[in-house]
Amino acid sequence: MKNSRLSKGIEEAxxxxxxxxxxxxxxLFRVGLLIGGAALEGQAGGLNGDAAALEGQAGGRKGSANTTYPKRLAVRMAAWIPGSYMIREFAKHVLQLEAYLVDRNQNPTSIT
Structure with missing residues (x-):
């Protein structure tokens, strides 16, 4: 997903x-998720999208398009299906996980 066509559409969604x-x-399926700046707003303890607060509080990294990235971002996978009470633990079926910080003006950076 490093050079995905979806990276161009991340500004809109x-x-x-x-x-x-x-x-x-x-x-076996490959699932990619691109997280845009709008989804990152308010990630550092409910700061309501204040970019300066995000950068200061979370030790964030400043992006190229006035986007501030939090130092940590938790992404979770649901363990259930809406309408069902059975816990399914979908995460146990994940074989590999990769994360990249994508800057429009640079190459993707691998995150460990």
Whole structure:
């Protein structure tokens, strides 16, 4: 997903998903999630999207388009399906996880 076409659309939508059938016979799929600046607002303890507060409070990194990235970002996967009371633990089926910080003016940076 490093050089995805979706990176151009991230300005319009706070979350962009891309799902590919990686190996349909084995039921393996590649899912990509791009998180835009609008989705990052208020991540550092309910600061209501104040960029200066985000940068100061979370030790964030300043982006190229007046976007401040929080130092930490928690992304969670649901363990249930709406309308069902059964816990399904979808996260246990994740085989690999990669994260990148994408700057429009630079190459993606791998996050560990």
């Amino acid at each position: 706070p979350l962009c998903y891309r799902i590919e059938a990686f190996d349909p016979k084995a039921h």
